Amino acid sequence: MQDFSGIKENYKKIAAVIPENVQLVAVSKTHPAEAVQEIYNMGQKVFGENKVQELVEKQTLLPKDIQWHLIGHLQTNKVKYIAPFVDTIQSVDSEKILKEIDKQATKNDRKIKVLLQVKIAAEDTKFGFAIEEAEQIFQSYLENKYPHVEINGLMGMATFTENKNQIAQEFKVLKDLFDKLSLKQPLAVLSMGMSDDYPIAIKSGANSVRIGSSIFGRRNYDV
Numbered sequence: 001m002q003d004f005s006g007i008k009e010n011y012k013k014i015a016a017v018i019p020e021n022v023q024l025v026a027v028s029k030t031h032p033a034e035a036v037q038e039i040y041n042m043g044q045k046v047f048g049e050n051k052v053q054e055l056v057e058k059q060t061l062l063p064k065d066i067q068w069h070l071i072g073h074l075q076t077n078k079v080k081y082i083a084p085f086v087d088t089i090q091s092v093d094s095e096k097i098l099k100e101i102d103k104q105a106t107k108n109d110r111k112i113k114v115l116l117q118v119k120i121a122a123e124d125t126k127f128g129f130a131i132e133e134a135e136q137i138f139q140s141y142l143e144n145k146y147p148h149v150e151i152n153g154l155m156g157m158a159t160f161t162e163n164k165n166q167i168a169q170e171f172k173v174l175k176d177l178f179d180k181l182s183l184k185q186p187l188a189v190l191s192m193g194m195s196d197d198y199p200i201a202i203k204s205g206a207n208s209v210r211i212g213s214s215i216f217g218r219r220n221y222d223v
């Protein structure tokens with residue numbers, strides 16, 4: 001039997017410092033279903049995964065009222081595996097993937113909530129729309145081009161740096177876009193902030209944070 005007391009302690013601490021109006025998405029990628037179950041038992045219902053296969057495996061094993069968020073880059077040929085159950089796809093980063101989500105949602109006779117992932121980091125490794133692209137996509141959404149998709153908000157990742165001013169500056173870019181788009185039609189979710197930068201994200205206006213290692217511990221990618 002693995003000992004989950006450390007994870008439970010971490011979760012308690014994080015949950016205590018996240019303001020009530022901010023949603024906590026517990027990022028369980030690479031960690032076993034048993035660890036998710038422990039946190040679930042403490043009241044956490046929203047979990048994030050970044051890989052389709054791992055998400056599907058855990059969804060099969062775990063309670064059905066968990067709201068699963070996909071937070072990693074999604075390939076078009078894999079949308080069909082998560083379309084029946086996924087709560088929110090946070091990582092929509094191309095028009096092609098948005099179209100496929102709309103198609104698979106139609107097949108499943110449901111609407112799928114998504115966030116547009118916007119590139120705000122200086123690093124060029126991160127996925128996401130440019131600001132202008134996100135504006136265009138949102139406009140065609142408002143013109144009802146994706147009837148089985150609900151664009152619920154925006155997601156972004158700041159540069160991995162010690163420079164807090166830079167991180168705050170990048171989050172501000174996303175908050176400004178969030179406010180601008182919300183004038184056309186109110187958006188609900190501004191998802192930014194991870195273990196290292198969530199306090200800055202919340203100060204910058206995030207109302208959803210994605211926290212993994214500060215709850216579940218360091219990830220071991222070798223297993």
Ligand SMILES: *Cc1c(COP(=O)(O)O)cnc(C)c1O
Pocket residue numbers: 027029050071072157193194195196210211212213214
């Ligand atoms: C892994 C991941 C997180 C969580 O990162 P931590 O630093 O472990 O909190 C958040 N967002 C995305 C998109 C991720 O891939």
